[in-house]
Amino acid sequence: MRITIPHIGNMYIAFRSMFNGVGVEMVVPPPTSKKTLSLGVKYSPEFVCLPFKLTLGNFIEALDMGAEVLIQAGGPGLCRYGYYARDQEKILKDLGYSFEMVTTELFESKIVGVANLAKRLSNNAPFTRIASAMRFGMAKIAAMDDIERTVHQVRARELQKGTATRLYREAVQAIDDAQDGRTLKSVTKDYTGRLRAVPMNTEIEPLIVGIMGEFFIVLDPFSNMDVEIELGKLGVEVRRSAYVSHWLKFSLFLNAFGISEKDRIHQAAQPYLKRDVGGDGWESIGEPILHRGEYDGMVHLAPFTCMPEIIAQNIMPTIKDRLPVLTITCDEQMGRSGMLTRLEAFVDLLWKKRTSRQMERAPEGRVFSVGLK
Amino acid sequence: MLRIGIPRGLLYYQYYPLWSTFFQEMGMEVVTSNPTSKAIMAAGSARMVAETCLPVKVYCGHVIELVGKCDYLFIPAIRSIQKNVYNCSKFLGLPDLIKAVVPKCPPIIDVDIDVSKGKVSLHPSSYEIGRWIKPRPKREKEAAKLAWESHLAYIKAMESEMVSPLEYLSGQKPSLASQGNEHFTVALIGHPYNIYDEFITHRIIHRLNTLGARVVLPEMAGRDLLAAGVVKVVGRPYWTYEDEIVGAGGHYLDADVDGVVAIVSFGCGPDSTMIDVVQRYARRPGARPLLTLTIDEHTGEAGMVTRLEAFLDMVARKARRRSA
Numbered sequence: 001m002r003i004t005i006p007h008i009g010n011m012y013i014a015f016r017s018m019f020n021g022v023g024v025e026m027v028v029p030p031p032t033s034k035k036t037l038s039l040g041v042k043y044s045p046e047f048v049c050l051p052f053k054l055t056l057g058n059f060i061e062a063l064d065m066g067a068e069v070l071i072q073a074g075g076p077g078l079c080r081y082g083y084y085a086r087d088q089e090k091i092l093k094d095l096g097y098s099f100e101m102v103t104t105e106l107f108e109s110k111i112v113g114v115a116n117l118a119k120r121l122s123n124n125a126p127f128t129r130i131a132s133a134m135r136f137g138m139a140k141i142a143a144m145d146d147i148e149r150t151v152h153q154v155r156a157r158e159l160q161k162g163t164a165t166r167l168y169r170e171a172v173q174a175i176d177d178a179q180d181g182r183t184l185k186s187v188t189k190d191y192t193g194r195l196r197a198v199p200m201n202t203e204i205e206p207l208i209v210g211i212m213g214e215f216f217i218v219l220d221p222f223s224n225m226d227v228e229i230e231l232g233k234l235g236v237e238v239r240r241s242a243y244v245s246h247w248l249k250f251s252l253f254l255n256a257f258g259i260s261e262k263d264r265i266h267q268a269a270q271p272y273l274k275r276d277v278g279g280d281g282w283e284s285i286g287e288p289i290l291h292r293g294e295y296d297g298m299v300h301l302a303p304f305t306c307m308p309e310i311i312a313q314n315i316m317p318t319i320k321d322r323l324p325v326l327t328i329t330c331d332e333q334m335g336r337s338g339m340l341t342r343l344e345a346f347v348d349l350l351w352k353k354r355t356s357r358q359m360e361r362a363p364e365g366r367v368f369s370v371g372l373k
Numbered sequence: 374m375l376r377i378g379i380p381r382g383l384l385y386y387q388y389y390p391l392w393s394t395f396f397q398e399m400g401m402e403v404v405t406s407n408p409t410s411k412a413i414m415a416a417g418s419a420r421m422v423a424e425t426c427l428p429v430k431v432y433c434g435h436v437i438e439l440v441g442k443c444d445y446l447f448i449p450a451i452r453s454i455q456k457n458v459y460n461c462s463k464f465l466g467l468p469d470l471i472k473a474v475v476p477k478c479p480p481i482i483d484v485d486i487d488v489s490k491g492k493v494s495l496h497p498s499s500y501e502i503g504r505w506i507k508p509r510p511k512r513e514k515e516a517a518k519l520a521w522e523s524h525l526a527y528i529k530a531m532e533s534e535m536v537s538p539l540e541y542l543s544g545q546k547p548s549l550a551s552q553g554n555e556h557f558t559v560a561l562i563g564h565p566y567n568i569y570d571e572f573i574t575h576r577i578i579h580r581l582n583t584l585g586a587r588v589v590l591p592e593m594a595g596r597d598l599l600a601a602g603v604v605k606v607v608g609r610p611y612w613t614y615e616d617e618i619v620g621a622g623g624h625y626l627d628a629d630v631d632g633v634v635a636i637v638s639f640g641c642g643p644d645s646t647m648i649d650v651v652q653r654y655a656r657r658p659g660a661r662p663l664l665t666l667t668i669d670e671h672t673g674e675a676g677m678v679t680r681l682e683a684f685l686d687m688v689a690r691k692a693r694r695r696s697a
Contacts, residue, residue, distance in 0.1 A: 045649035046667075047640055079462060080642045086607050087646040090653050272473065275450060275485065277466040278459070305424060307462035307642040313422045315466075315473040329424070 001025075003102075003121060004067035006055035007032050009219045010144055011244060013176045014137040021133025022122035029062040032222040036061060041332050043091050050223055050303040050331050051081065051216040056088050063097045069121065074103025079279040079308055081216075136184075140175055142245040143188045147171050150195045152239065155232030156206035159199045165229055167195055204235070207350050208294070210323070211240040212287045213301035214280055214309055217330050218242050224301050225336050227328070227343070231299070234347045239295060241265070241287065242280075265290055272315050281308025285315055288322040296350045297324040299343075304331035324350065375506065376402045378443030378479065381409070382432035383464070384451065386538050386565035391524035392447060395499065398516035399506050404443045406435040409572035413438055418670055420474040427573060427638040427669050428566045429463050429470075436475050445505065446471070446479050449498075452487040453613060459489070460613040461643050531592035537578065538592060539569045557692040559586040559685070560625035560661075563636035564617050564644075567668065574636060575674045577681075581634070584685050589630060591621035598624050606654050612643045622651035626660045632688035633661050634681070639669040662688060 004027040005015050012028045019026040030036070032054055040057030059070055070092075072085040089101040104117065118130045147168060154164040171191035178184040209231055217223045219242060228238045262283060266276075269286030276282050288298050300316075302309030313327055326346040328339060377396045379385060385405075393403045406413070409431055417434025439446065448468045453459050463470070468483035484501045499520075503513040530536045539545075559581055561568055568574060568590070581588050591599060599616035602623030610616065618635070625633045635651065637644040648665055655663035664684040666677060 045645050048645040048649075049642075052646070080646055083611050083643070083646045086611070087649050090650060094653060094656075273466060273469045274483070275452075275465055275469075277462040279462065281462060281466065305640045305642060305645065308466075310422060310425050311462055311466035311470055314425065314470050318473040 001069055001121065001123075002027050002067050003069040003071060004029060004059070004062035005071045006058035006062075007220070007222075008216055009221060009244075010172055011141070011219075013144070013172065014141045014244075016176075017140055018118070018133050018137030019121075021136060022118060022125040022130055024122050027062050027065050027067040029058040029065070029067075032058065032220070037332055043095065045087070047305055049080065049306050051214075051220075052084055052088070053332065054220070054223060055084065056091065059088060059092060060095070060097075063092065063099060067099065069100045069102055071102050071104065079306070081279070136181065138245065138248060139181060139184055140178070141248065143175050143184055144172060145243045145245045146188060147175075147191055147195070148243075150192055152228065152232070153237055154195050154198050154200065155229070156235055156237040157200040157202070157204065159201055161233055163198050164195060164232070167191060167198070206235050206237045207296045207347065207354065208239055209236045209347075209350070210287060210291055210295045210298040211238055211301065212242070212280075212284055212298055214303055214306050215242055215247075217301045217303055219244065223303070223330050224328070225330075225334065225339055227299060227301065227339070230340060230343055231347075234343060236347060239291075241283075262286075272319055273311070277308045277311050279306065279308030281312045284309060284312035285319070288316070288325050289319060292321065292323050295323055296354055297326070297346065299346070300325050300327040302327065302329055304329050324353070374400065374402045375445065376404050376443040377482075378404045378406075378436075378439035378446045380432055380435035380439060380446070380448075381406045382435045382570075383428055383467070383566045384449075386542070386569050388524070389542055390527040391520045394523040395502075395516050395520035396447070398519050399503070399513070401506065404439060406438040409434070409570050411572070414572065414670055424640055426463070426640045426642075428564070428570075428641075429467075430670065431570065431573060432467075432566075433471065433474060436471050436478070440475065440477050440479065443479055446481045447502075448481050449484050449486055451613070452485060453489040454486065455610070455613065456489050458610050458613055458615075461641075463642075464613075528592070528596075531590070532595045535589075535593055537569070537588075537590055538565055539571070539578070557586055557631035557685075557688055558589060558629075559688065560589045560591075560621070560628070560630045560633045561636070562591050562618060562621035562625060562633060564614060564638075565592075567636045567638055573668060573670075573672070575672075575677055577634075577636070577677075580678065580681060581685075584681065585689070586631075586685060589625070591617050594621065594624050594628075607650055612647070614643070615647060618644060618647045619651055622663075623654060626651070626655050626663065628661075630661055631692045632684065633663045634684070635663060635665045637665065637667055639667050662691070 002025045003019060005012065007029060016026045016028060036057035037054060039060050040053035044053045044056055055072065072088065074082055074085045085101055085103045092099065102117065104114065115127065115130055118134065119125065119127065122130065151164045151168045158164050174187045174191065175184065178187055211218055211228065218240065231238050265283050265286035268290040269282050273282055273285045284300055316325060326342060328342065379389065379392055396403050413434035414431055416437045417430040417432065420433055421430050436446065448471055450468055451460055451464050468481045472478055472481055482502055482505050484498045486498055499513040499517040527541060530541055531538060561578065561581065568577065578588050599620035602620035603610045603615050606619050606623040622633065622635065635648060637648045652663065652665060654660065664680065666680065
């Protein structure tokens with residue numbers, strides 16, 4: 001049984017190691033490309049959101065490579081992402097492919113559901129083996145996330161632009177190649193050290209910009225046109241609260257015990273949005289309030305026609321005392337240069353804001369140097 | 374007397390008899406906005422992010438019209454009315470959304486209705502509303518009972534007497550029940566807030582009638598057949614109002630009608646995938662012809678009429694061939 005999972009950033013690395021660990025072959029779709037997108041757009045409904053089109057494109061490419069089982073997220077209480085599997089199954093069947101569509105229903109049965117799914121797909125591998133494969137896969141995600149956090153800091157300060165990004169790509173490759181826990185640990189340590197040793201400008205205090213918005217778009221560099229790398233090139237340190245390892249830890253284990261990582265964000269959002277609207281809309285209201293004083297601004301990413309993020313976008317202007325927010329709507333019509341222009345303007349604005357704040361606080365006659373070149 | 378505002382948009386078409394009876398029994402005066410007009414739509418669109426779907430913009434326009442004319446607004450947050458079947462984000466966030474975008478917005482009575490969280494009966498919600506209203510001439514329980522009865526009467530009238538919601542709500546004489554000399558029947562499917570808003574869909578029911586078609590509506594099929602339609606096409610329902618599109622589509626595409634016209638609004642999250650499922654179902658051999666019209670605030674009347682005429686020509690030809 002050859003299974004496949006659509007791309008979200010580098011998640012395939014963890015999934016592949018998980019499935020290989022229990023003896024299931026995983027077909028990794030070719031990296032998401034313009035071709036993937038145009039395949040997806042061609043067969044998708046007209047005004048569906050971007051993740052639908054991209055994941056459909058991934059499925060088509062994977063089916064052409066011989067995949068037999070498709071895994072897609074599902075279950076009630078999501079936004080329309082929960083409907084993806086139903087429609088995509090019909091689209092692909094109409095195209096003449098034969099396959100089985102499996103939905104995770106992750107939100108209903110947490111870790112047990114995932115383990116049961118793995119057991120079914122792996123022809124009844126023992127649970128101990130499944131558990132160790134899952135633990136190793138999650139360790140890979142955690143390793144990638146750790147390195148990414150470091151990369152965000154280095155990218156903003158490095159003297160030779162592009163070094164951190166290059167090292168990050170190497171690190172991802174090395175993590176993908178790691179076969180056991182010990183190698184994984186040494187790879188993580190090695191690359192963290194190499195990243196810290198990159199020559200950096202230690203005098204500047206870079207702007208700090210948070211990334212928030214719809215989970216898929218935030219985590220998938222193809223959809224957001226590498227917004228984090230582009231911000232890094234502009235000398236901005238990127239922070240974000242959406243990390244897959246973090247999210248998995250909570251949604252698989254801790255939420256079952258009533259611990260939610262997002263309580264603080266939701267509390268901040270309360271005065272403006274009282275209830276969960278599905279997707280990440282609630283978080284998009286809470287984050288610019290919660291992180292004021294900590295960040296300089298936030299970039300809000302959303303796919304075109306995303307329902308929860310539209311709610312957030314409508315409410316955002318009325319929030320008093322929040323960080324400046326730049327909303328970028330992503331779809332197949334988006335152009336890189338248009339996005340860059342807006343990022344540059346936003347970063348300029350944030351620098352001005354910071355400078356004027358420092359001027360207000362500065363004792364008379366003192367001149368401040370800022371990082372704007 | 375306290376005045377409660379119920380905007381003429383979104384769920385108005387499903388629940389107005391229920392809501393208005395409840396509030397009247399509670400001793401309040403019910404105020405409704407006028408039917409949608411160009412000014413209402415423009416006022417709503419101007420306050421919202423461009424991507425927002427048309428019905429929500431129109432709803433916002435209706436709220437703006439009610440500002441100053443009522444003491445409270447009734448905008449419930451309906452999360453689920455069936456276990457594990459959830460509503461679109463825009464219904465969940467509606468009270469907060471309206472509060473944010475409408476200037477000088479009156480206080481909003483925003484009860485949560487969430488069957489999945491165990492709020493199975495109407496009474497907890499009606500008590501919650503009751504807390505807002507002082508003094509209370511009648512107990513909430515009685516008012517809720519009467520309200521529920523008027524809701525059932527409304528559903529029954531649509532189902533067995535072939536009254537369209539529009540006629541029922543405006544007190545017009547039912548015209549759809551008496552029609553019958555036309556040569557063919559067309560089912561009109563879509564969310565009530567789209568198909569019964571005469572402004573945004575350019576009086577489509579009337580237009581279909583004048584073009585010689587007998588019109589049947591989703592409500593007339595009854596809830597059981599609509600639910601069966603959903604099961605037939607996709608299995609377990611995912612969205613709260615899935616029966617209005619997928620259910621009605623699944624039912625009428627196999628039913629004794631000559632054609633089906635579906636109305637969806639551009640940018641609608643649930644509709645974007647639901648209509649695709651229906652369109653694929655319509656491609657099966659033997660299914661009735663389907664016309665999908667996507668509406669937004671720029672929908673031109675002429676463009677819509679042309680497409681309806683072309684579709685009805687085709688349907689009429691098919692009907693003639695079948696009877697010959």
